[in-house]
């Protein structure tokens with residue numbers, strides 16, 4: 001085949017990050033798990049961390065994240081990823097250790113592990129996917145499910161009289177003295193995806209500099225269990241989730257500000 | 262190295278350090294807390310990892326993470342804490358990474374008490390966590406043996422990529438005895454081929470316990486089972502006392518075995534031909550050895566600080582070849598040698614009265630009499 005353009009005119013602007021394998025993901029159409037994993041992979045590539053990173057997958061739809069990242073990985077028990085990451089980081093302090101956890105995993109069964117990892121100022125990075133539902137088990141109520149939102153275990157809509165209000169993890173974790181960088185971003189459009197990537201990059205920089213606990217909460221979609229089309233799901237994030245889970249920087253420690261990233 | 266006066270818990274901790282443990286994760290609980298405290302004082306000073314976790318759930322999952330790096334890792338606890346670790350232990354078994362757990366057992370169920378007990382035999386020996394797996398379980402009966410077994414536990418765990426448990430009880434943990442510690446071993450220089458280490462220049466590594474396809478899970482289960490069969494073949498350990506000419510045999514592990522030895526000596530002094538068989542590996546259980554002994558003995562007495570948990574395994578191993586009687590104390594009560602001596606005499610006095618029912622039933626009836634007498 002003849003390349004119609006001279007080589008000097010071709011420029012690769014988009015390709016698979018080296019930190020991703022060629023495996024086809026099992027995520028549903030319109031699910032933003034794939035987007036966030038790509039962002040993490042791009043950051044690992046850009047920072048040259050692929051060969052010194054150790055990922056900790058959690059229990060949820062992202063349980064097979066390790067099939068998609070071309071880096072060393074372990075797979076934790078439900079909610080325990082921050083503890084497992086602690087074990088790894090303490091024996092290999094110079095490796096880049098990150099967890100990738102859903103909201104059921106992190107905010108429900110794993111509440112103690114994440115709070116104490118933050119309290120210890122554990123020098124790990126957590127990518128926290130908040131899709132307001134338990135995706136993997138088929139759409140049950142999560143601690144992040146919005147008031148009135150229908151799920152298979154709140155069929156009449158989440159009743160806050162009985163179940164309380166959704167937990168805002170970024171706000172909660174920002175109160176821990178050991179947290180250095182805790183922010184919330186969204187994956188519902190290109191602008192926000194770019195901002196999310198920047199936050200992920202900062203989180204890994206924080207770890208690289210040994211500044212302590214970093215967490216990026218990403219508002220994410222679950223069209224399948226929300227019973228919405230992919231586009232409707234993106235609108236749901238923007239119109240329903242963001243008003244409750246406001247985007248923002250909840251904790252940026254002075255040492256992180258000084259990084260001037 | 263010379264003998265020193267050592268407390269069991271400290272001795273176990275120091276033995277682990279000298280065996281080259283590089284990371285320790287734990288949570289305070291009596292009667293094992295000195296173990297954690299010893300680690301807190303020594304590990305950071307040696308440049309090794311010590312973390313007091315927020316719970317035993319977190320501690321075992323920290324161990325899980327650290328074990329995936331191929332380094333020597335351990336946690337220690339006592340009964341209620343070990344219950345909380347069962348989830349992590351099952352994952353560790355399923356992921357085939359080595360680790361050492363020390364359980365300094367106390368009275369239960371529930372919060373129970375802090376007195377010595379052997380009531381976690383079933384939980385430790387027959388699994389505990391979900392799924393099909395067998396840990397190696399070793400039971401020391403003295404401070405010296407606790408030291409030796411702790412070192413051995415690390416070697417066995419690594420050799421078979423398995424969980425090795427040191428199953429002690431509160432009295433082993435708390436007692437002081439002269440004992441000799443091993444010299445300081447060098448830390449491991451080479452990590453195993455499966456270790457997740459985040460290193461450049463090689464294909465990525467993955468450690469997991471999930472096998473969604475049942476055929477793959479079956480292959481994994483088979484691999485675990487084959488390894489277990491080879492452990493059964495090669496790693497059975499026990500101690501015998503006065504068995505050469507024994508007509509009657511007492512079987513007991515750990516502290517119960519030690520108290521029984523005093524009773525056996527007293528019975529020998531009275532001319533009763535009795536010996537002691539003390540399993541050191543409760544898992545793998547010395548089945549073949551017990552069967553051999555059963556074939557040439559008149560009767561057996563199992564002594565435990567529980568309601569006859571090992572008794573079931575002894576009965577299985579001896580295949581009805583001889584009468585097996587039981588004596589136990591519960592709830593953190595340690596039997597006196599005299600109590601066991603009485604049981605030995607009863608066994609040696611000839612045909613056991615009221616052979617009907619189970620050994621446990623007969624023991625309960627006798628215990629009721631004893632209790633009334635008190």
Ligand SMILES: Cc1ncc(C[n+]2csc(CCOP(=O)(O)OP(=O)(O)O)c2C)c(N)n1
Nearest residue numbers: 059060061078102103104105133134135136
């Ligand atoms: C101890 C334990 N309890 C329950 C489960 C079942 N389970 C698997 S995934 C999951 C929920 C995951 O939801 P989330 O963390 O929100 O992730 P998502 O699937 O939405 O990405 C549950 C409850 C389990 N695997 N282990």
Ligand code: SF4
Nearest residue numbers: 027028031061135222
């Ligand atoms: S169930 Fe929901 S979270 Fe899971 S892959 Fe599908 S869309 Fe994504």
